[in-house]
Amino acid sequence: MPIRTAGLSARTRRVLVLAVVLLLAAVGFGVQRAIGGEDADQGGPGGTGAVPAGPRTADRIVPVPHSVTAGSGPGYRLTERTVVRTVAGTEAVERQAGEVRRVAEQLAEALRRPTGLPLPLADEASAAAGAEGISLLLDPALPEETGTEGYRLTADATGVRITARTPEGLFRGTQTLRQLLPPQIESPRAVTGGPDWTVAPVTVEDRPRYGYRGAMLDVTRHFFTPAEVKGFIDRLALYKLNHLHLHLSDDQGWRIEVPSRPALTTVGAVSEVDGTPGGFYTAADYQEIVRYAQQRYLTVVPEIDLPGHSNAILASYPELDCTRSARPWPYTGIEVGFSTLCPTGDAVFSFTQDVITELARITPGPYLHIGGDEVKNISPAEYAAFVKRVNDQVLAAGKTPVGWNQTAPGGVGVLQFWDGRSGRDAELIEAAERGAKVIMSPSGRTYLDMKYERGYPLGLVWAGTIDVWTAYSWDPDTLLPLPGGSVLGVEAPLWTETLDTPEELDLMLLPRLPALAELGWSSKESHSWDRFKSRLAEEGARWEAAGYRYEKRQEVPWPAP
Incomplete structure (x- = not known):
């Protein structure tokens, strides 16, 4: 059915065109196909791909980390027993305890919504009671090149530990943790019949190229x-x-x-x-x-x-x-x-x-x-x-x-x-x-x-x-x-x-x-279009879970629906 736009404002015409594009995208054509573009694939082949089964591994993180070492074993699964723990440190670290606790609360809230898990905040003393979970620790002894935004993330069967020299570094590490969980972790509401909330065993050492x-x-x-x-x-x-x-x-x-x-x-x-x-x-x-x-x-x-x-x-x-x-x-x-x-x-x-x-x-x-x-x-x-x-x-x-x-x-x-x-x-x-x-x-x-x-x-x-x-x-x-x-x-x-x-x-x-x-x-040496576009393709599922719109470009190998 033709859409008549004569007499409408420029904004209204644009909104109508965009609505048609998004409707076509919603039924599986993708925005790029809907508008009939032919010159999108200037940078390399597109096509569709499959999302690997099992926990998301750290080689799928965007931006790519400085260093990733895969671990062994079953990884760590979030459960009803999981706590988000802040760990005490030196006197200088203690002066930042309130800021660390805020980072921990932000992480816990982001994970509670989709998982439906309680994820209470705890302190170091809870470890004596056998609580398991995610630990955030300021560690001034980390290498100086870690800087204010770098962090170390380790995950194994006993839990996830994020360490950094500053609260800012801890926050950057929590964003990586979100990417290590299934894409539904970005949902603003509880995911019914949710996925296996497991973090693969790994050690990530990370810091930015530019300030x-x-x-x-x-x-x-x-x-x-x-x-x-x-x-x-x-x-x-x-x-x-x-x-x-x-x-x-x-x-x-x-x-x-x-x-x-x-x-x-x-x-x-x-x-x-x-x-x-x-x-x-x-x-x-x-x-x-x-x-x-x-x-x-x-x-x-x-x-x-x-x-x-x-x-x-x-x-x-x-x-x-x-x-x-x-x-x-x-x-x-x-x-x-x-x-x-x-x-x-x-x-x-x-x-x-x-x-x-x-x-x-x-x-x-x-x-x-x-x-x-x-x-x-x-x-x-x-x-x-x-x-x-x-x-x-x-x-x-x-x-x-x-x-x-x-x-x-x-x-x-x-x-x-x-x-x-x-x-x-x-x-x-x-x-x-x-x-x-x-x-x-x-x-x-x-x-x-x-x-x-x-x-x-x-x-x-x-x-x-x-x-x-x-x-x-x-x-x-x-x-x-x-x-x-x-x-x-x-x-x-x-x-x-x-x-x-x-x-x-x-x-x-x-x-x-x-x-x-x-x-x-990410470091200059890590840049690779072929590897990046494959990692980027998996981000679409995160955006869909979060309710974000995105352009389904042909040059990115999005997983088949």
């Missing part, structure tokens, strides 16, 4: 509620990412409360792309997002894009529009590069000071992102002077400035590489040679709003198309000729010009996010 591993969510083109952002955080935590970059301002909307600048929310927050209602985070909303992220060991990096991408600011405070670049408000299109704040004057720097002071107050993490991309209406000298002034304000507020790679001439010390056109990578390389650090986000590899192929109903194609192989098959250390040690890590931006529901976010995140997470976490 910065993140994803960005654009909440300006389309606004996402605090609850929806928390769901996004959950997906990042599964794959051991540790930074959430929130893009909080752009031409279409302003999304964070600044009490000294009320027009930003009364005027600048009321719209978004397609003209649907926007929204904003109060300070309490934002701090709740930060708290939720902190409990999963993700650092929130807020971004206010300056001096371009500023139409919502100019609508709120027209006196900052000396370049006469503002578009009529509300602006609901997706064109970029037209708006610019005044590059000089007390009024503009009073404004930036107010915003930076408030963001620094409510952000406990070390970074504050100042944007800086796609500025066309001021001279290079004015631009560099503006960036330097704002950079200094961020430093004075006690935060480390981050900027898109165009901010290199302004002296920003952490640069996010996205655009190598017109020699912009040359400026970044020169800055790295002077000591700047680089977050790698090349748009043709990491931008998760790019379509999988041109026929896909969501996303854009200005940076090309990105299938899973394209996202996975590159090296952050060698993509640019940077000095050794310059790469701080990897970040996957997700812009939302065409995305306005959590389900649409999921379809663009999964299965590409795990590919980029593995680039950030």
Whole structure:
């Protein structure tokens, strides 16, 4: 039956198309087959595979661990007698006991829901009573190279033990434990007639390649509620990412409360792309997002894009529009590069000071992102002077400035590489040679709003198309000729010009996010497309158990239904 879309809004037409795609996927065709794409399999053969029988072995973990040694014997089975135990240590360790207990409670709650087991928390004394289970232990004696995020996980017939130098390392280990259990462990409710909740015998020694591993969510083109952002955080935590970059301002909307600048929310927050209602985070909303992220060991990096991408600011405070670049408000299109704040004057720097002071107050993490991309209406000298002034304000507020790679001439010390056109990578390389650090986000590899192929109903194609192989098959250390040690890590931006529901976010995140997470976490020597796509294929069952949407790409050998 044809669907008539004449007279409907762009958003409504897109939702109708996506609904048909998802309906076809639900009956077994898969999203890729439903849209009839023919060019998806650029990276290698696809096909279907079978999930191996028995407990999940550690060679199926995503991201792949640093070291895995298979054990022998029956492994450990979760039962009614299983406890989650925190183990006492040195006096220094005891000072972190509350944080360790919180990690233990998070793990226990995640396992209780699907298993229906009580999984009470216990302490070391319970061992004398013969209790078995999962133990979490801080151990400063672990090798120094374990770092703050590394861990050791061992499992045998007597239980599972996770040790780390920090609570953060324990948390990363608990994510690996979840992957060692059957996929139904991700179900938000009890699994009736559940599987054998057995962990295979194994020793895992693990630590990350890069200290910065993140994803960005654009909440300006389309606004996402605090609850929806928390769901996004959950997906990042599964794959051991540790930074959430929130893009909080752009031409279409302003999304964070600044009490000294009320027009930003009364005027600048009321719209978004397609003209649907926007929204904003109060300070309490934002701090709740930060708290939720902190409990999963993700650092929130807020971004206010300056001096371009500023139409919502100019609508709120027209006196900052000396370049006469503002578009009529509300602006609901997706064109970029037209708006610019005044590059000089007390009024503009009073404004930036107010915003930076408030963001620094409510952000406990070390970074504050100042944007800086796609500025066309001021001279290079004015631009560099503006960036330097704002950079200094961020430093004075006690935060480390981050900027898109165009901010290199302004002296920003952490640069996010996205655009190598017109020699912009040359400026970044020169800055790295002077000591700047680089977050790698090349748009043709990491931008998760790019379509999988041109026929896909969501996303854009200005940076090309990105299938899973394209996202996975590159090296952050060698993509640019940077000095050794310059790469701080990897970040996957997700812009939302065409995305306005959590389900649409999921379809663009999964299965590409795990590919980029593995680039950030796993050693260079471990990277293998053939091995990765086989491990990735088993993640689909986890996403289905969790209720996450995902794109069933042809280049991934998903198990036969």
